[in-house]
Amino acid sequence: MTLNVVTLVGRVGGDPDVKYFESGSIKCKLTLAVRRRSRNNDQPDWFNLELWGKTAEVAENFVRKGSLIGVQGSLKFDTWSDRNSGATRSTPVIKVDHLDLLGSKQDTDASAGSYNDSEF
Template sequence: MINRVVLVGRLTRDVDLRYTSSGAAVGTFSMAVNRQFTNANGDREADFINCVIWRKSAENFANFTKKGSLVGVDGRLQTRNYENQQGQRVYVTEVVVDNFSLLESRTTTEQRQGDGASQNFNSNQSNGSQQSGFTSPQQTGNAPAANNTQADPFANNGQAIDISDDDLPF
């Protein structure tokens, strides 16, 4: 039997990270996944799919994503049921995530969130603090040339480039 689910979409809200009584982390979230076709009005509809992720993966996922983040998840489809306070049987179908991939940078996510978030990120970077724990090129001393004004390595100062037929691989 095969039960595999692979989804690419955007988070509809921040991950709800909680801990079980035994201390295991569990994160719940939903993803908006675009459909392949458009409706009668020409609009693309989306499916909203509930997901759950466990343990250290849940903590990492919650730390590095936020509402609107583009992510890919790989997991399995699971259906469970429980009895609510009114005595009714409730069925829940969700994706239990085994692996995930962050499909855009944190900077891109924060810029999409609006000017307030991107200004906050830029002000933190300018005074030397590291927000994400990653080192920027400016902090390592390997900064690229200002505005990428490096000379073109393939330019020949306006002169024609002489290539013989023996130099071509075909």
């Protein structure tokens, strides 16, 4: 049995970075700050998020820097070849399948809701 599930709740680090493709697909990138439970750790952990389809559209319309959101998805690694050295590089990314808008209406300018690609 294998399992790759990530669940996070935190604050968005910047406004959504949205790209539309000729195929009609939409992709949204976000960063998420999550505080680790620790007595002496005041710095958050930062995660790169990738959302697609209707979930990306919801993020584009309702998520802003500082918004409190919850996400569920899977961990993947984006890899590329460094232009200067030719070395293979990678970075972890959370591919979001489910997005929850949390917090008050003032936090998000939208009522709290839950969205995922399988519902659309």
